[in-house]
Amino acid sequence: MTVDNYLTDEDRGFLATYDPRAFPPVAVTVDLVVLTVREGELCALLIRRGEPPQRGRWALPGGFVGPGETLDEAAARELAEETGIRAGAHLEQLATFGDPGRDPRMRVVSVAYLALVPDLPTPIAGTDASEARYRPVSDLDGAVLAFDHDRILAEGVERARAKLEYTGLATTFLDEPFTVGDLRRVYETVWGVPLHPANFRRKVLSTPGFVEPTGEKLATGRGWAELYRRGTTAHLHPAIPRPPAA
Amino acid sequence: MTVDNYLTDEDRGFLATYDPRAFPPVAVTVDLVVLTVREGELCALLIRRGEPPQRGRWALPGGFVGPGETLDEAAARELAEETGIRAGAHLEQLATFGDPGRDPRMRVVSVAYLALVPDLPTPIAGTDASEARYRPVSDLDGAVLAFDHDRILAEGVERARAKLEYTGLATTFLDEPFTVGDLRRVYETVWGVPLHPANFRRKVLSTPGFVEPTGEKLATGRGWAELYRRGTTAHLHPAIPRPPAA
DNA sequence: TCAATAGTGTCTATGAGACATTATGCA
DNA sequence: TGCATAATGTCTCATAGACACTATTGA
Known part of the structure; x- marks a missing residue:
């Protein structure tokens, strides 16, 4: 979808003098809550961070949104990179988390996605992860994940539980x-x-x-x-x- | 909420060499779907854009997220600025829209919020709007709003309809x-x-x-x-x- | 033979939907 | 007096929930 056809001559003149770098720097990422059912447990895909900040801590998989990507495309790419799943899984936008200070590097606004996948797609540790595993969500009560990922995971689990109803x-x-x-x-x-x-x-x-x-x-x-x-x-x-x- | 207590010494060293400006520029905004019931019609608050791009076109109220603001705070601030409502209304995050090209100025990721308000809070035209009005959503079928605001409004209306059920x-x-x-x-x-x-x-x-x-x-x-x-x-x-x- | 699960049938309580009836106050 | 709306009561049907029972296969 493009809006270029809607540009007026006034718009074109305005854009020629517009400086995008005048705004404070913000990064946009996607984070994935990937859920599966395995051995009678509801499990979430987690990666162990291989880079700072919070190296060694468990976190949700995710990454930066590319310049030409839609948010959905970025989420689907991350899901494919981490799980090898390219189609068939359910993937939907969950919510967006953007509190100042949630990432110590800079202002990071993260669009969280929820994915429901069948059991046993072997997870793949990405370039910035030392390990990737499905872990039972019942093991993850309390603040054990990096950043605000506990809260994102909790919202994903609740969304999944609600969606099974209807x-x-x-x-x-x-x-x-x-x-x-x-x-x-x-x-x-x-x-x-x-x-x-x-x-x-x-x-x-x-x-x-x-x-x-x-x-x-x-x-x-x-x-x-x-x-x-x-x-x-x-x-x-x-x-x-x-x-x-x- | 802050994560500063979780910073390791390694994190602090890493952050000292980190350049946030290495990422492509992205702006984060909030857009508001403000709904009310008035004279037997479901109405949405719209503003007529007073600045380019798309000056003169009807759009959802919204604005940039401030450097120290949470997303919820930015949405509440915009709602107060446009309607005068500071408390009592319902305000919830709706969804996030970030297709490349949805705004001709730059990459803009917009976190949409849904607000339900009582009838007759007189809307206030902000600095970048020439006019603000409640308009029946039944008048807004088809692509009549700026940017991708038709789609955002449609999602807001559907969310409101669904939420009345439960x-x-x-x-x-x-x-x-x-x-x-x-x-x-x-x-x-x-x-x-x-x-x-x-x-x-x-x-x-x-x-x-x-x-x-x-x-x-x-x-x-x-x-x-x-x-x-x-x-x-x-x-x-x-x-x-x-x-x-x- | 026993145990565990799949599949079928039945009963009851609850709530949705439809309809009838009465009460009230304004034109 | 007529009428529109509020408020109350009643009936039927569909479904959730609970339970009983049979069938099948492996230990």
Whole structure:
């Protein structure tokens, strides 16, 4: 999208005398809250900082927005660089954090993104990270991350929990095909509450477009289960209500 | 919030050699979607640009974020400057828009905020605006605003419509005290659909903390009505569902 | 044979939606 | 008196939640 066609002659004259460097320096970054479900735990992708400031501390992956990039493009690039995922994952803007002093280098305004990815894409440590790992979010209570990343992570987790209620995004945590039990365990893990298997099954299958049956069955562990693929419905009607307590 | 206590000696040495101006220049602004309900219409506060670029075009109010300001503080300052409102209105971050080329002057990343205000705070034209007015959002279909402000406004309106379902924010559109009918007309105006008065009343009054009775009655137009104040509940349980069609 | 999970059926409580009825005050 | 609105009460239908029961497979 460009607005060049809207430039008037007055605009062009004005721009010729305009000095962008007259403003105080600000950097714009994207930070990623990458969530996955792994071994019954909701996990976030974290990197151990390999450069100062706060070298050695765990932080969210992220980086500067390139001059020609949109914010969404910068987030997708960072996600690909850190996880190898180029498509299929869910990626949405979360919120923007810009308190003065949140980064000691300079004024840094960070646009946070939330990504939901299936289990086991092996994370890749970038150039400024010494290590990259998925860590359970339950291990991350209290101020343990660099900068204000604890707060960003908390907002991402809460957004993800809320979105499972009224969207079909829980399926983006799973590799296809999956069973209704797999999907239920995603909900139970993200929300941290047990759900009634029978009622959950009835609600999922009665929501058109949530999951699509493959017609196949899988013998897994005890018993067997029908297999499904992701549906096409983004918005769930009716929603799957989240039980009150955790 | 500051992170200075976390600086290591290594950090301090690193910062001494750090040049913030090495990055391409970016400006950070806040833009405001200020919504109110007035004469049966959902209206947005717009200013007519008094300076280039796009002088004479209608735009959202907004401005640059000051060096020592948080983003929330900058938004609250702009809201006060344009409307005179210093407290009582609802103000929340909406989303961030940073496409290259969205502003012809330079790379501008704009953090959009959504404000819901009662009717009739007379808007104030700022230094860079020749005029400020509340205009019905129904008049603003199509690309009529400066920059990408049509898209920002659309997101703000949709956020407001969605939030009425599960929060008590509709009361922030009203001066106190108000009647249940007043509150219903807010919903009908924002959503653009008629609601059943009896069912609406039952749902509002059965939701604890949504509205608080004053015990007084008001003779208004035909008949009379009981008066209420805003309650304290932010989250509505159960939600007030939005009818499907518009 | 037992255990664990998948899948099916049923009952109850709750709330949404629709409608009927009464009360009130102004034109 | 007529009418528009507020306020109250009642009925039906859909769904959430709880529970019972059967089927299947591996230990």
